Amino acid sequence: MNVATTIPLPAPLGLLAELTHRCPLACPYCSNPLALEGRDSELSAAEWARVFREAAGLGVLQLHLSGGEPGARRDLTEITHAAHEAGLYTNLITSAIGFTRDRLAELRAAGLDHVQISIQDTEPAASDRIAGYDGAHARKLAIARTVAELGLALTINVVLHRANIARLRDLVGLAAALGAGRVELAHAQYYGWALRNRAALMPTRAQVEAATADLAAMRARYAGTLAIDAVVPDYYARRPKPCMGGWGRRSLNVTPSGRVLPCHAAETIPGLRFWSVRDRNLAEIWTRSPAFQAFRGTDWMRAPCRSCERREIDFGGCRCQAMLIAGDAAEADPACALSPLHGRMLAMAEEAAGTDDVYVYRAPAPRAPARALDGATAGEPPPP
């Protein structure tokens, strides 16, 4: 009797719906763009419902309701219900701020399948300093427990960086104690806000090596009880990550105003043209949008990707990172050891990790900037 296996699928599997860019937190590694979209431009619940039906028709199976903080949408229950009605597996990615037991129960009744809650660190003071929001940690823990008590599947998400990476084991232990079935440990990805804060966030090589050992130990310890998924630290890697499972191959990202992106950072690549769900059907966008076509498949590749035996495994890595570091989105991701810029990227990491800098919080910062490492000295953030 064979156990089921994961299958490759030609239609997109996932859609990330950024319901809003509004968020009570101000994390310095936020994946939202530097230029946040305003409330006035946000899609309505009815528009999202249409997008969900089109996504399901296109073959999308899993929907990720994200932001910003999706809880900032007062119509989140209506949106969740529409997703469930469309037949999508519905996942809420949240800071947990703005939720109560009643609201979670309402979302569960609307058809919510899974909740992902971000945790910044193990201790309240350290966590709240990263989130830029006093009291966030305690509220997150309370809501995480409530999610588990309500019988909803819970994942704890952690972004790893220099200030918390040493506590990887404790973070996994915390996730288990909260009742999570899964924990996602993602090294900060240096685009947008995280790129601006790279010097304050970048771990040292020694920290990354220790974290790799910690990860292996935790996987062994929690085998069969807690799934641990990890996102590798690009700058210290030898192989690039298969970003998004390949450009325009598995998933779509819809911004609060309805722009459809191959990945959340795709707007950092100059010259790409994005289509909007306000103007076109999602199927047309998926198949024909210039932005999705730009790096689909392998025809766009240059050396060393073009002839690489791994070109259909890692797809040349991340286009946004190639843009940022190589200055051209069609080059190999410098995270790859075969890139001529690989050494330069590693040097960037080592240089960044040697500095002690202040966080630039996602604007507008709710309070005075804090020191990244020791919280001892407040200072002015560097200019953008």
Place this chain on the structure above:
Amino acid sequence: MPEPVPAVAGAVQPRLAAGVRLRFDTIRQAWLLLAPERVIETEGPTHDILSRCDGIRTIGQIVDELAAIYAARRDDIEADVCALLDELAAKRLVTL
């Protein structure tokens, strides 16, 4: 006092774990198990077992039904069903 129920025993009523759904996808023409950040195609005996993990049927009933479908010896079916359920439980796809 009743005996504590072993992890896999005839009286256990397996069900899909929290956050796991089984549904037929008309686009891919396949039964899919949807779980947090995972999509798994199910077919054959795996599907026959998973589709009966409804929290109502006992393992004993599932074994009976499969023995009838496959016209096989009950002992053989039981060993296969228990092994598969143990594996699915370890992957947090089924709750025993």
